[in-house]
Amino acid sequence: MSSFNFDSLWSEKSTDADRLITLHAKYDFAVAYPPFEEVPMYGLIDGLKSKVDANLEKVAKEMAYYPHVQGDESLREFTANKIASDRGIKTDKDSLVLCNGSGEANGLIIQALCDPGDYVITEQFVYMGTTKQLSYYNVNTIGSPMDDQGLIPEKFEETINKIKNDHGVLPKMLYTIPEHQNPTGSTLPKSRRLQIIDICHKYGIPILEDDCYVDNRFEGEAEPAFASLDDSGMVIYVGSFSKLIAPGLRLGFFTASNEVIDRALSVKVGSGPNQFAAYAIDGYLRSNLEQQKSNYDKILKEKKESMEKGLEEAFAGTKASWSSPLGGCYTWFEMTDGTNLAEVRDEVFDRGVGYIAGDMFAPNGDGQNMARLCFAFEPIEKNYEGIIELGSIFKDLNVI
């Protein structure tokens, strides 16, 4: 026990809240993880070894340095070429910044643009890591209406005008996950992207495009990136290796105009991200990018289908509906009669099935009758079994 008295010393910012400990249910659909079965540990080790074998002295010197503020040059070059080829984005290694996960990238952009009290528009339901960061910097998050295809452009313009009318300011940016959105799994069609770009130009609102699920499409073709549809510098593009390989690598990136990069780096404390992980990713993906994507896509499709089979069996004839995404990690589940899934969440968790209720993703707190189900992490058969179990628990609790 501590006898030194810190009571009068704490900053206003810090709290004495307990540490968050993540608990996993038997069937854990609450997570946001890629398929662990295919995490290429030996591939990463071989990739790392190939870099060391190729030039031990160069690698040892670079490891002894504090990493370049933009991260490893070779991985930046690889990544710039990858998104040029995959996503039609014109960039190069000097305009790319590797970060400690895409979360750091989003955080730098938020800090470069937002002062406390500012407004940022997001999708109506949105990744809570970003809303947490916005709230950490005392930025107000306003969700804009979406349907099963993502943001609705007309409603987006209304949201801008509502902020303007209510608060006398324009929002500082739009944050969006247009491809296999977290949590809804929706993908925004090209036509809507073009409309949103027009609206953003009209009001002078930059777009922070978080494209971290684009590598996880298992059917059809990706929609074009916002960043490929606009060459004015308005779009800031964020990506990640968390869902292409694994979150444990803590490597994401962004590309933007040079003035945005300078601003973002001006608020960064410390050096670039992990050089050791960068070597492994670079060494591995330079020989295995397409194989890696197809390994994940194959198993993600099987996992989604297994979950869907469960949903069809367990919820046939009920008021439940669910999305059928063509990529990413999540199915969006809804009780169309408005039944509250938030209030039974803990009970369902205790009985063995984890999910996150929709209100956790909603800046305005709605969506209690919805839930995000992650199909990516649990083994194929557990996706089915867990959903059957969920149906049976829901029956027991009179949810369905």
Place this chain on the structure above:
Amino acid sequence: MSSFNFDSLWSEKSTDADRLITLHAKYDFAVAYPPFEEVPMYGLIDGLKSKVDANLEKVAKEMAYYPHVQGDESLREFTANKIASDRGIKTDKDSLVLCNGSGEANGLIIQALCDPGDYVITEQFVYMGTTKQLSYYNVNTIGSPMDDQGLIPEKFEETINKIKNDHGVLPKMLYTIPEHQNPTGSTLPKSRRLQIIDICHKYGIPILEDDCYVDNRFEGEAEPAFASLDDSGMVIYVGSFSKLIAPGLRLGFFTASNEVIDRALSVKVGSGPNQFAAYAIDGYLRSNLEQQKSNYDKILKEKKESMEKGLEEAFAGTKASWSSPLGGCYTWFEMTDGTNLAEVRDEVFDRGVGYIAGDMFAPNGDGQNMARLCFAFEPIEKNYEGIIELGSIFKDLNVI
């Protein structure tokens, strides 16, 4: 070029400063890097492989998760045992937090304790990474007088009272690098540590002990850590793998009382540090800790002696003096006649020798007649050659 107009959008916090690009002189004594010749790349790969071989499924699952907010459990356990055994610090894996470098650890503690406008005491000359962080959070840094043994306890108490008298508040903490200090290379004797602990209890000022050079002692025995001399919870202990292995791994840590850990984690955004690098460090050091220390210590000693030989040859009979540290990475060089080394720095750099002038480390801007010379990074013979070159440049510029 960007045609989208960001001018009215930037936050007050961001600046349009150019990106910092680190340039290296031919003889680079300006850096803060460990001996690259001994960075154990193959050892790290083998360490990583040993973890994967031992339990692929466990590793793959942990990589697929977002890392535990305190970082990898096994490396936490190893580190807690290491500092218990090396430094006599009573801790365990639950009271240890792995961070993205020791910089993140320091940043979390600063945020947990300091509000804008607060005061923190450091050594008179101190690691600029920490002063940059303090200034980023709008905390005032006050350097307290030191001699070749580090902080002077009586002067430290005077500094506390001066802050109290001038500003009506007590400082929020003491930040100190007591062992092989950066930049001076000094080590604080046990008797002074005990005096400082008494003073800190008297005024209720916690100590942030940054012990990141302790593994780099090549002669004699380490002084006892502040954290081992006080069991009240007043001391927060920070360490790092940057100087024991390499900064490119981006892994440091801190240990503190549970209430300090809870406060520090309450201001943290995002998950724990790189799981991939954690496996490599854990796998490697569990079999090679003593070997790794002795590899570095042997070459660091040779490098320091090579630099010292150069100093003795080049500066004999001049007004120059220098410290002869028993560990760490730096020799502290001083022109005892007050000759300004800051104003010739750029010219000397252009002629091939890099150093950092003392004023860059001084919160109050003094020390222009001093310089930090890093002997750890350049090869042994270049330490000698570069110093001979420095002497000749200084002669040419009438510095000596």
